[in-house]
Structure formats: structure tokens, C-alpha cells
Amino acid sequence: MMILKQKKYGFFDMIAISFKTSPFYSLIFAAKYIADALIPVASIFITADFINSAMAVYSKQTGISSIYMPVALLAAIMAYNAAIGTIMNFAECRRNIYFRKRLVPEIIEKQAKLEYRHIENPETADLIERVCPKFPESIWEMYSQVLHAVNLAISIMGILAALFLQVWWVAVGMAISLLPILSIASKAGRRSYDIDRAEAELGRRMKYLSEVMKSREAAGERSLYGYTGDLSLKYGEKFDSIRKFKLKVESKNFIRWKMGGLVSSVYSIIIMFAMLVPVSMGDIDLGMFIGLMNGVFGLISSNIVSWGIYGTIRDLAKRREYQKDLTQFVRLEEREGATDIPAKNMAFGKIEFKNVSFKYPGTDKLILDDISFAIEKGGHYSFVGKNGAGKTTIIKLLTGLYSNYGGEILVDGRSLRDFAQSEIKGLSSVVYQDFAKYHISLYDNIAIAGIGDDALGVQSVKNAVELAGLSGAVKNLKHGLNTPLGKIQEGGADLSGGEWQRVAMARSVASNAPLKILDEPTAALDPISESAVYKNFESISKRRTTIFISHRLGSTKLADIIYVLSEGKIVERGPHSRLMALEGGIYAEMFDSQANWYKAGGEGGFDV
Numbered sequence: 001m002m003i004l005k006q007k008k009y010g011f012f013d014m015i016a017i018s019f020k021t022s023p024f025y026s027l028i029f030a031a032k033y034i035a036d037a038l039i040p041v042a043s044i045f046i047t048a049d050f051i052n053s054a055m056a057v058y059s060k061q062t063g064i065s066s067i068y069m070p071v072a073l074l075a076a077i078m079a080y081n082a083a084i085g086t087i088m089n090f091a092e093c094r095r096n097i098y099f100r101k102r103l104v105p106e107i108i109e110k111q112a113k114l115e116y117r118h119i120e121n122p123e124t125a126d127l128i129e130r131v132c133p134k135f136p137e138s139i140w141e142m143y144s145q146v147l148h149a150v151n152l153a154i155s156i157m158g159i160l161a162a163l164f165l166q167v168w169w170v171a172v173g174m175a176i177s178l179l180p181i182l183s184i185a186s187k188a189g190r191r192s193y194d195i196d197r198a199e200a201e202l203g204r205r206m207k208y209l210s211e212v213m214k215s216r217e218a219a220g221e222r223s224l225y226g227y228t229g230d231l232s233l234k235y236g237e238k239f240d241s242i243r244k245f246k247l248k249v250e251s252k253n254f255i256r257w258k259m260g261g262l263v264s265s266v267y268s269i270i271i272m273f274a275m276l277v278p279v280s281m282g283d284i285d286l287g288m289f290i291g292l293m294n295g296v297f298g299l300i301s302s303n304i305v306s307w308g309i310y311g312t313i314r315d316l317a318k319r320r321e322y323q324k325d326l327t328q329f330v331r332l333e334e335r336e337g338a339t340d341i342p343a344k345n346m347a348f349g350k351i352e353f354k355n356v357s358f359k360y361p362g363t364d365k366l367i368l369d370d371i372s373f374a375i376e377k378g379g380h381y382s383f384v385g386k387n388g389a390g391k392t393t394i395i396k397l398l399t400g401l402y403s404n405y406g407g408e409i410l411v412d413g414r415s416l417r418d419f420a421q422s423e424i425k426g427l428s429s430v431v432y433q434d435f436a437k438y439h440i441s442l443y444d445n446i447a448i449a450g451i452g453d454d455a456l457g458v459q460s461v462k463n464a465v466e467l468a469g470l471s472g473a474v475k476n477l478k479h480g481l482n483t484p485l486g487k488i489q490e491g492g493a494d495l496s497g498g499e500w501q502r503v504a505m506a507r508s509v510a511s512n513a514p515l516k517i518l519d520e521p522t523a524a525l526d527p528i529s530e531s532a533v534y535k536n537f538e539s540i541s542k543r544r545t546t547i548f549i550s551h552r553l554g555s556t557k558l559a560d561i562i563y564v565l566s567e568g569k570i571v572e573r574g575p576h577s578r579l580m581a582l583e584g585g586i587y588a589e590m591f592d593s594q595a596n597w598y599k600a601g602g603e604g605g606f607d608v
């Protein structure tokens with residue numbers, strides 16, 4: 001049963017989700033909060049009963065037995081207060097486990113199903129980052145805050161009701177005395193909510209920054225440019241300024257609610273004095289008077305009225321932001337079949353782009369402008385063009401990440417739009433420029449290419465390792481293929497950049513997809529090594545169809561057909577020799593200017 005639905009989220013939903021996630025513990029906590037609110041009210045009556053009985057016993061009007069009941073009840077309340085903390089600590093641990101177990105997979109699934117454009121778009125990416133990591137805890141905190149508010153309302157109403165039953169005008173006077181503090185609290189609550197928002201925004205940037213300052217990827221540049229001190233200083237200043245602002249507002253709030261609290265206290269003391277009138281007239285007995293005094297002073301001194309209302313309103317207001325985010329998040333479109341595993345045994349004879357045009361959602365620039373080309377089975381193709389020419393974009397369309405393009409992409413005459421996601425996934429495997437490095441075992445790093453594919457056994461993984469040129473590296477690893485990679489696990493081995501690249505390629509080799517695409521995974525290498533890698537991949541993917549993408553041309557000589565992209569169009573097409581022969585051709589010019597690289601450093605390298 002899915003818990004997350006496309007709807008507008010409010011506090012009632014937080015209650016509903018909590019109960020769906022863990023009915024038992026939601027109920028336990030609700031009971032606890034309600035009991036906590038009712039106990040002070042009950043204490044009024046029990047105290048009154050106790051004092052009256054004690055006096056009656058003292059004056060020998062009744063026997064000792066009449067005091068047993070109130071004493072037993074007072075003892076029960078004390079026992080409850082003594083035990084409840086421990087019980088709730090235990091309940092909280094269990095509750096936490098249930099929430100994680102139930103809600104984390106829920107949010108991960110929704111995240112995995114999202115349309116790809118939401119992941120690329122900075123705004124929605126930020127939204128996802130705000131909603132997902134905190135999901136289980138946020139739900140619980142919001143539910144707790146609702147319980148807290150209910151607890152507060154019952155506490156206050158309960159005492160007022162008890163008063164009202166005895167001397168109604170005292171209760172009405174008390175209620176009026178609460179009004180100023182209520183209004184101060186709600187205003188202060190909203191103000192501090194605004195600050196928290198600003199602070200959270202900055203906090204997100206600080207978090208990113210601290211990642212930059214800690215991460216391994218940025219380590220090189222960090223020491224080279226020595227920007228750490230400067231960056232942290234700048235953000236520190238900003239953080240300080242918002243801190244100071246917060247302090248100012250919070251201290252103003254503090255003074256306001258203290259003043260409000262003072263007014264309420266003074267007012268209620270006056271009221272208690274007023275109550276001496278009905279006492280002296282015998283309208284209420286002494287026991288009840290003391291019980292009520294206890295209750296009212298307990299309420300005021302515990303800060304429930306002033307601090308409790310202020311804090312609760314503030315916390316509830318803050319949560320509305322998360323609810324808005326959650327509402328927006330669940331409404332993000334999903335891609336049907338996004339989490340499906342690739343179909344096995346996909347095959348094709350010819351893939352055609354027919355007059356394909358494309359703009360990224362929310363932008364105006366035509367990245368692909370009416371382009372047409374074909375990829376035929378068994379062929380080797382190259383896409384070349386400057387950075388930003390649209391090479392990767394073509395791959396994103398081909399792999400179904402975007403479908404809002406004009407024109408048609410046909411696979412053996414059938415529109416790619418009619419393909420199930422699993423089919424599209426089964427069609428091609430891509431090694432991206434920013435290929436993933438999974439901190440799991442080397443074996444699993446490769447085997448995940450064939451999830452659900454029984455044919456992909458140990459032998460295929462070993463073949464892929466062999467073909468990708470990783471055999472040497474495997475021999476050096478402590479536990480061979482089963483060595484965990486990366487630094488997350490103890491005893492994990494780190495690989496060099498080039499070795500990680502080979503792992504990514506082994507993954508692609510192991511995959512059953514008939515079309516193999518390399519999208520500049522070698523950009524970090526020098527041109528000669530890059531050519532070597534492409535050549536290597538070419539030889540291991542014999543009989544498969546390949547697309548190599550690069551803005552460097554060493555590898556393109558291997559291709560049957562080279563497509564040259566510029567300004568969203570394919571401006572030249574053909575094999576290397578023909579493109580080189582074109583008068584004033586872009587390809588020939590690019591090639592000539594790059595050829596120097598190979599000549600200069602190319603001893604034994606790639607022959608140009």
C-alpha cells in the first residue's frame with residue numbers, strides 16, 4: 001500500500017501517515033500526550049478530595065478508610081510520572097525503526113520514478129533535496145507537534161473547565177487573561193518562522209560549501225587555489241549576520257512573551273484572590289480551593305501558557321513550509337516504468353533520427369535543430385563537435401530521458417515514444433562522462449549491468465573484466481573480484497581514475513544491450529590515452545553497434561561514419577577519409593589543429 005499520494009499535504013495528513021506507518025506507536029504517543037494533559041486536571045479533583053478527606057478524618061467526622069482512594073490515585077499519578085519517561089524512550093526507539101523501514105523506501109521509490117528533467121532542473125533538484133532526506137523524521141515531528149498542540153489545548157481547557165464548574169466567573173476571567181499572551185505568541189511564532197526560513201536557505205548553501213571544502217574530488221583545486229579560508233570567511237560573515245538578526249528577533253520575542261507571561265501571572269494571582277470570596281462564602285470548600293490553586297499555578301509556572309503556545313505556533317508554522325514542499329514533490333511527474341529493469345535480448349536493425357528538434361524544458365534555445373541520421377546494426381559511429389554542441393543531448397533522447405522532442409526517433413520503423421521504458425533501457429548501454437563509481441564490490445560494480453539477467457553470471461563478469469583490461473588490477477586486489485571498492489567499507493580498495501573508467505566500461509561490456517555508447521568517459525585522459533581506450537573498447541565490442549562521442553578526434557578514425565555537430569545541426573557526415581577531403585570542412589580543420597597533439601607527444605602513440 002502506497003502511503004504517498006498526489007495531494008495537498010496538511011497536518012491531518014501527517015496524522016494519517018503516522019497511523020498508517022505505525023498504528024501502535026502513533027496510538028501510544030497520542031495516549032501519552034492526552035494523559036499528560038488530563039493528569040493536572042484530574043489532580044485538581046484528587047487533591048481536593050484528599051484534603052477534604054484528610055480534614056474529615058482529622059476532625060473524626062469519617063473513618064480513615066475514606067482517604068484510601070485519593071491516596072491511591074495520587075500514588076498512581078506519581079508512579080505514572082516516574083515510569084513514563086523510560087517507557088516512552090523505548091517506544092521512541094521502536095517507533096523510529098518502523099518509520100524508517102516503512103517511509104524510506106517509499107520516498108526513494110518516488111524519487112527513482114521521477115521524470116529525468118526534474119533531476120536535471122536545479123529548482124526541482126533542490127526541492128528533492130529538501131524533501132527526501134528528512135522525510136520520515138519530518139512526518140513524525142509534525143505528528144508530535146500536532147499532539148503537542150492538542151496536549152496544550154486540553155491542558156488549558158481542562159483547567160479552565162474545572163474552574164468553570166466551581167466558579168464560572170473566575171474561569172471567564174482567566175480565559176480573558178490568556179488572550180494577550182495568545183496573540184503575542186502567535187505573532188512571535190510567525191516572525192521566528194520567517195527567520196528560520198532565511199536561515200535554512202543559507203544553511204543549504206553552507207552545507208554545499210562544507211562539502212566542497214571536505215570532498216575528495218575538490219581536494220586538488222582546494223590546495224592549488226587555497227580558497228578554503230576565503231570561502232569559509234565569506235560564508236561565515238553571511239551566517240553571522242543572519243545569526244545576529246535571529247538573535248535580535250528572538251530576544252525581542254523573548255521579552256514580549258515574558259512580559260505577556262507576567263501580565264497573565266499577575267492577572268491570575270488577582271483572580272485567585274478574588275476566589276477567596278466564594279471560599280469565605282462557603283461556595284467552594286477548602287480542598288477544592290487548594291486543588292484549583294495548584295492547577296492554575298502549575299499551569300502558569302510550567303510556562304505552558306506562554307512558552308508552550310509560542311513554541312507550538314512557531315513550530316506548526318514552520319512545518320507548513322515542509323508540507324508545501326512535500327505537496328509539490330509528490331506532484332512532480334513520474335516516468336512510467338522508470339524503475340523497470342532493462343528488457344533482455346533487445347535487438348534492432350536500424351535506429352533513425354528523423355527531423356528531430358529539441359529544447360530543454362523551460363528554455364528557448366534549440367539544442368538540436370531538425371537533425372536526421374541513422375545508426376545501423378553492427379556499425380561504428382562517432383559524434384564530434386565542440387563542448388555544448390548537443391552530443392550528450394542526442395544520447396539523452398535516445399535513452400528516453402526526454403521525450404518532448406519534435407520529429408521522430410524510429411527503431412526499425414517503430415517510434416521510440418511507443419517503447420516501454422524497459423525496452424528503451426535494454427536497447428543501449430552508456431558510459432557517461434560522469435560515470436558512477438559505486439562503493440560496493442568490484443564484482444557487483446559490474447554485475448549490476450545485468451540485474452534480472454540470469455545469463456549474467458560469474459563467467460560474464462570475468463569476461464568483462466578481462467576485456468576491459470582489469471585483470472591485472474584484480475590480481476592486486478586483496479580479495480580479488482570481491483574486494484569492496486571505495487572508502488566506505490573497511491578494507492575497501494580505491495582505484496585510480498583510469499581503473500574506475502575501466503570498471504565503467506566493463507559494466508557496459510557485461511550489459512546485454514546491443515548498442516554501446518561511450519560519451520566522453522575519457523575526458524580526463526590525455527588525447528593519446530583516450531584514443532587507446534576507445535580503440536580498446538572498439539575491439540572488445542566487436543559485432544556490437546557502437547557510438548563514440550568526443551570533442552577530440554583521435555578516436556574518430558575508427559568510425560564507419562562520423563557525424564559532425566555544430567549549432568544544433570549535423571554539418572558534415574561520412575568516414576574519416578571523406579571528411580578530411582572536404583574543402584574547408586570543419587572536421588578537417590579540427591583534425592589538423594589537433595593532430596599536433598599526437599605528433600608532439602605521440603612517440604609510439606596513436607598514428608595520425
Ligand SMILES: Nc1ncnc2c1ncn2[C@@H]1O[C@H](COP(=O)(O)OP(=O)(O)O)[C@@H](O)[C@H]1O
Pocket residue numbers: 120121360361363367385386387388389390391392393394
Ligand atoms: N538540463 C539542461 N537544461 C538546460 N540546458 C541544458 C541542459 N543540459 C544541457 N543543456 C545545454 O544544452 C547544450 C548541449 O549540451 P550537451 O548535449 O551536454 O553538449 P555536449 O555536446 O558537450 O555533450 C549546452 O548548451 C548545454 O548548456
Ligand SMILES: [Mg+2]
Pocket residue numbers: 391392393433519520
Ligand atoms: Mg557531453
